[in-house]
Amino acid sequence: MTTVDTPFAVLDTDRLDRNAARLRDHLATLGVPLRLHVKTSKSVEVAQRVHGNGPITVSTLAEAEHFADAGYRDVLYAVGIDPHKLPRVAALLRRGVHLTVLLDSLAQAEAVTSFAHKENLRVPALVEIDCDGHRGGVAATDPALPEIGWALGANLAGVLTHAGESYFAYTPGALREAAQNERDVAVAAATTLRGAGLPCEVVSVGSTPTAHAATDLTGVTEVRAGNYVFFDLVMAGIGVCTTDDLALTVAVTVIGHQPGRNQVITDGGWMATSRDRGTQAQAVDQGYGLVADADGRLIPGLVMTGASQEHGVLSTRDGEPVPDLPLGTRLRILPNHACATAAQHDRYHLVSGEVWARHRGW
Amino acid sequence: MTTVDTPFAVLDTDRLDRNAARLRDHLATLGVPLRLHVKTSKSVEVAQRVHGNGPITVSTLAEAEHFADAGYRDVLYAVGIDPHKLPRVAALLRRGVHLTVLLDSLAQAEAVTSFAHKENLRVPALVEIDCDGHRGGVAATDPALPEIGWALGANLAGVLTHAGESYFAYTPGALREAAQNERDVAVAAATTLRGAGLPCEVVSVGSTPTAHAATDLTGVTEVRAGNYVFFDLVMAGIGVCTTDDLALTVAVTVIGHQPGRNQVITDGGWMATSRDRGTQAQAVDQGYGLVADADGRLIPGLVMTGASQEHGVLSTRDGEPVPDLPLGTRLRILPNHACATAAQHDRYHLVSGEVWARHRGW
Structure with a gap:
């Protein structure tokens, strides 16, 4: 997976399996x-x-x-x-x-x-x-x-x-x-x-x-x-899941820094995340998504606050200095709305390296 | 084009040509x-x-x-x-x-x-x-x-x-x-x-x-x-073009009515228009887009105010009753942001019937 050029959709099948088992078990109890x-x-x-x-x-x-x-x-x-x-x-x-x-x-x-x-x-x-x-x-x-x-x-x-x-x-x-x-x-x-x-x-x-x-x-x-199956920040925002359950993320790379504006620029814009701002009206507005490291561990306080077509802008929620993320650092964005973010991609890259195709069109 | 199932992207090449000539002529004067x-x-x-x-x-x-x-x-x-x-x-x-x-x-x-x-x-x-x-x-x-x-x-x-x-x-x-x-x-x-x-x-x-x-x-x-080349409602909102210049629209079909809520439901949701709400912060918020008839003539006062994945909701801006648009009526949505809307489609259907492919991915 690390040899694929960013941005691309990452699928964590452990989380997928856990999410699937959770609803399967719940519906089994309801019959x-x-x-x-x-x-x-x-x-x-x-x-x-x-x-x-x-x-x-x-x-x-x-x-x-x-x-x-x-x-x-x-x-x-x-x-x-x-x-x-x-x-x-x-x-x-x-x-x-x-x-x-x-x-x-x-x-x-x-x-x-x-x-x-x-x-x-x-x-x-x-x-x-x-x-x-x-x-x-x-x-x-x-x-x-x-x-x-x-x-x-x-x-x-x-x-x-x-x-x-x-x-x-x-x-x-x-x-x-x-x-x-x-x-x-x-x-x-x-x-x-x-x-x-x-x-x-x-x-x-x-x-x-x-x-x-x-x-x-x-x-x-x-x-x-x-x-x-994927969950997302909108679902986390209403308490149906936690951010640890999100199976779909978008891998991006740091391509620039704007220290004067306390911003990190990535190569993942709205083409990779979608324009969905589903958390905008929730108690916590997550911008275009939360930010995790390459292994999926959340980086506290960092938010994708801006998106052009192929640029993402990361900032801190509280104005604290952005962490040191050198040129070329790989990150993963947790999306607002998995349906919309997945739709921007033709395939899923599994953490294992496998690739699953995604269909589209009407 | 009328035999293709909606939603799909429509390209008006007369407008495309006019937009191209306008900038070509302007840059020629600037050398x-x-x-x-x-x-x-x-x-x-x-x-x-x-x-x-x-x-x-x-x-x-x-x-x-x-x-x-x-x-x-x-x-x-x-x-x-x-x-x-x-x-x-x-x-x-x-x-x-x-x-x-x-x-x-x-x-x-x-x-x-x-x-x-x-x-x-x-x-x-x-x-x-x-x-x-x-x-x-x-x-x-x-x-x-x-x-x-x-x-x-x-x-x-x-x-x-x-x-x-x-x-x-x-x-x-x-x-x-x-x-x-x-x-x-x-x-x-x-x-x-x-x-x-x-x-x-x-x-x-x-x-x-x-x-x-x-x-x-x-x-x-x-x-x-x-x-x-396409222009869009964001560009019209800042006065760079008018709504008559928009070369890209999305063809949709009426699939329902909610008279109690003064709404018309179409089969064009955000998957067809994108989630871009680029006019939200402009003087006139155009929702998810303006609405034209099948030939591209604007229907005054009608706005795409809501979007699910495959459903669009049309309402009137001023609360006037929505026009009579029977089941199966074809319409065209003028998009906020042509780059984002085009990205939802794999091809353009020309008014002439020709089809042009669109590339995607990274």
């Missing part, structure tokens, strides 16, 4: 299976390592196709379906991939049913339920929900909630509440459908914070989580 | 040649179209290698050199590429000279001069400057300034002043070197704002600019 979200790693090797060939969630059809090529057969495409994309969905179904789509409107349901009928296929679809006003979905009690269900007919597979607002839950109590609410709303939506005489086989919930905070998932059939 | 920065497009087709096989600037050695493969022979790598990377520099020099490196410290100069001596090569190097406290560089009057020059010996090629702070110059007067200062500091640094009996063949200045604002570049041998 609910995991549907791994692969949007964070977009790596078949990572998915194989933490989840074997188990059910997965994807954020793009390109991911679905990539993981189908690698043998995955149970895939949920968890972004509201654009009817233009249904031909690619059909192609995957015809390859024997059990691909489920997501929707939250009558217009989408009608488009899916019409397409499925024309293609003589079942296109399994979940209805997205809004549990916290975060993004998409209909309310569990919305009269539109059974209407969507009827419009889907035999394509109706169940309901899905995502507690996206749990990323802003800053106490263990708030996290538990978000998890309970996510479960309660999903189960309520299933009850609405069943009360209307419709089937609801799948009751899918999940986000990394709520997956860890949940204490009761009665009525839920699967939990989705993805970020937890 | 200084352009060294195109290819870090924005990372596309050989774009560079060929706006600049032929002329001199280029790169932000990574991977770019240098990629453009060398395409026949470019005069390349400036404008990020401070990490001595570990010198073997790749040597490989390019031995291929007949006139590759110039950048540095701002005695330690780097000594590493370059020692390497060049050992390899029996000349490694042309520019000394980075700090003109505005933006990032790297030594002051034009710093006694370290001639010391670095002497340490470089025959490798010394000249000086370089980059007025990075001009991105925060909000009036035509401030932009002209930034351009004048960038030129003055570069020429002063050349004078320092020459006064110490050292040669200074190259006096390189540039940034998109200052390249357009400069009125006198006496003593300057080349101007660097890259962003101007």
Whole structure:
């Protein structure tokens, strides 16, 4: 790994394994299976390592196709379906991939049913339920929900909630509440459908914070989580993990010093870390990331405070002099948001020297 | 283009040509040649179209290698050199590429000279001069400057300034002043070197704002600019262009509606636009970008206010009801920062239907 030119993404598989075991054990006690979200790693090797060939969630059809090529057969495409994309969905179904789509409107349901009928296929679809006003979905009690269900007919597979607002839950109590609410709303939506005489086989919930905070998932059939394989400073900021759990870092090299401004300049800019400033609104703003030495040991007080395309600026949080980091020193940046940082890279360099590929595109 | 699944990057070559002609004409009146920065497009087709096989600037050695493969022979790598990377520099020099490196410290100069001596090569190097406290560089009057020059010996090629702070110059007067200062500091640094009996063949200045604002570049041998080929909302926000000049947009599709929150949901999230919020600190915060119809006509008042990985949220700036945009409607997002948005894509879809590849990595 030390012969590779910086910047590059570093993956600590010990931490990956520990993170995977933690959620696996927790969900085992709750008795609910995991549907791994692969949007964070977009790596078949990572998915194989933490989840074997188990059910997965994807954020793009390109991911679905990539993981189908690698043998995955149970895939949920968890972004509201654009009817233009249904031909690619059909192609995957015809390859024997059990691909489920997501929707939250009558217009989408009608488009899916019409397409499925024309293609003589079942296109399994979940209805997205809004549990916290975060993004998409209909309310569990919305009269539109059974209407969507009827419009889907035999394509109706169940309901899905995502507690996206749990990323802003800053106490263990708030996290538990978000998890309970996510479960309660999903189960309520299933009850609405069943009360209307419709089937609801799948009751899918999940986000990394709520997956860890949940204490009761009665009525839920699967939990989705993805970020937890790597974790990041946003997750550490809400207490779901500690900085010692971060499996993904970015290796950079010191290329300059600005003693007058108490700054160290590296060759890792936003192209390597992403522009994500997810901790900006948290109690502790971590800039573009914390700084560790080449072996991953945090350097206290040092923060990546600035980023150009291929330059990172390191400063101290408290104005103390920056440590002596000579030209050529290798460092590792702990990212705010692992999904965004990983997306800047085509491969992961394992501490062992092995290289794992990362997929991208749509 | 309309048969491609969204999201994807759209390139309007009419605007590209117009932007290229504008700077070409301006620099012709100033009598200084352009060294195109290819870090924005990372596309050989774009560079060929706006600049032929002329001199280029790169932000990574991977770019240098990629453009060398395409026949470019005069390349400036404008990020401070990490001595570990010198073997790749040597490989390019031995291929007949006139590759110039950048540095701002005695330690780097000594590493370059020692390497060049050992390899029996000349490694042309520019000394980075700090003109505005933006990032790297030594002051034009710093006694370290001639010391670095002497340490470089025959490798010394000249000086370089980059007025990075001009991105925060909000009036035509401030932009002209930034351009004048960038030129003055570069020429002063050349004078320092020459006064110490050292040669200074190259006096390189540039940034998109200052390249357009400069009125006198006496003593300057080349101007660097890259962003101007695409422009973006940050550049429009400081008055260097208008929103009608933006050549790069991101095509997205409407996948949902949240009438209760007056929101439209699209399939273009931060994976398609980047997390860049470069207009956040400007007079008008453009969120994650402005919104145009499928033909690129701005939809007044509509802003991309939120972004998840694969979801965009559109709202109105003034709380007026969002326009009627049915499921499946195609839109185009005008980005804050073209360099960051382009980096999220592997190809550009031209309005004509043609596809141009984009390079990435290090």
